[in-house]
Amino acid sequence: MIKHPPFKDQTPTAAFLEAFAEINERCPGKLMEYIAFQRPVDEKGRYLHFDEMRYRLKPELNAEWVWAVLRFSRDKQLTPLVVLGDPAVTCEYLQTPAIQQALSMVDRYTSASALDLMSSKIGEKTQLNHYLINDLIEDEAISSSQLEGAATTTLVAKEMLKRKRKPRTPDEKMILGNFMMMQFAWEQRHQPLSIELITDLHRIGVEGIDDAKYTPGRFRRTDDVVVVGKDNEIVHQPPPATALKERLRHFAGWINTCHDDAESNAYIHTLIKAITLHFTIGYEHPFRDGNGRVARGLFYWFMFKHDYTAFRYIAISTLLKKAPLQYGKSYLYTETDGMDLTYFIDYQSRIIVRAIRGFLDTYQKIRRDIEAFDRWLWDSGLYRQLNDKQRMLFNIAKDDHDQRFTVRGVEKNLGCSYNTAAAALNGLVELGLFRKQKEGREWVYVLLDKQAIQKSWKS
Structure with missing residues (x-):
């Protein structure tokens, strides 16, 4: 159970003056120790809630006075x-320092222009990105569903999405719904936020899972929807269903207002608004179920809308699901401390910084792998036998050994004819790099392991 901050019924100034007077009266020799806490964050840059701060104090200090x-x-x-x-x-x-770092990294590495520059250093930009984008959408859809309780493993989920097979269980339906919702968020990135966009996103994400439970695309009409924590205690009672639509319509007006003028005191960075949108859907809880998925989907939609297109490669839910308790606390800390959004924005900023670093690590790995592969191609003599499309397919397969290719998929992703795609794949089989196997009515091509390739090439 979270310990609520003291002095809730007093203004910060009144609480401070009261604490200051008591310190002077009871322990004046420790006044400077208390005054040292007159800073928003601790020595490690953390924006601590009273629930956390009270455990990090010397035993002789009064936690309530420090908080004041x-x-x-x-x-x-x-x-x-x-x-x-x-x-x-x-x-x-x-x-906070974490928020400032996230704003800097988002601007430096995730804008459309930054992504174009990074892609140009990899080469073969458009075709390579198609496959990486698909992987990101899969990762976010799967992780976001697992965060909400989907029990399907990542491996099985990826296999379902890559092969486009029909979901067999409610958990797989949840993942497919999230996958479709992420695609919808990208397609609708030029639209303003509206009640219709929010409900459409929900309907696409949850329809067909358990319609009686989710009521796809319809706001809740009662106040019996609550968020429960450990031991089933109620940790969040959303605002009343009455006037819910009006509140969200008013909020949409704020989201749709331009706050980009840096010379105005009304300036708000896109990331701050996107995280606030994420929080608001979770806080208002407009649907009977599926609110978290919609909240995260709308975060991506807003970043896409403002041309932070690298977020198509950045799956925040992969990190959120590793510490779901902290994710939930970031909501509760905000709600229990006078709706101070710093807690939630700071936590999400830390997650985003880690996710961007993961994206950059992947980018550097791809660069190194491509460069090493090109050297191997040249040294082995295989370079002269591969055309551009075959080299590209081989590079993609080397980065993801679970990647499965079909002629139709290559035709679509590489923007070439069916015959060209078939020739490229069959040529890789003839060179001993890929194998092909019949699945249903089509041939599926997969990369051989390194030892098999070397053995085949030597022979």
């Missing part, structure tokens, strides 16, 4: 962001 000093410091730096809930509350935030 800390809260007073934060209050002077908090910036109003958006009005949410019923009764309406003005949500505020401040930029």
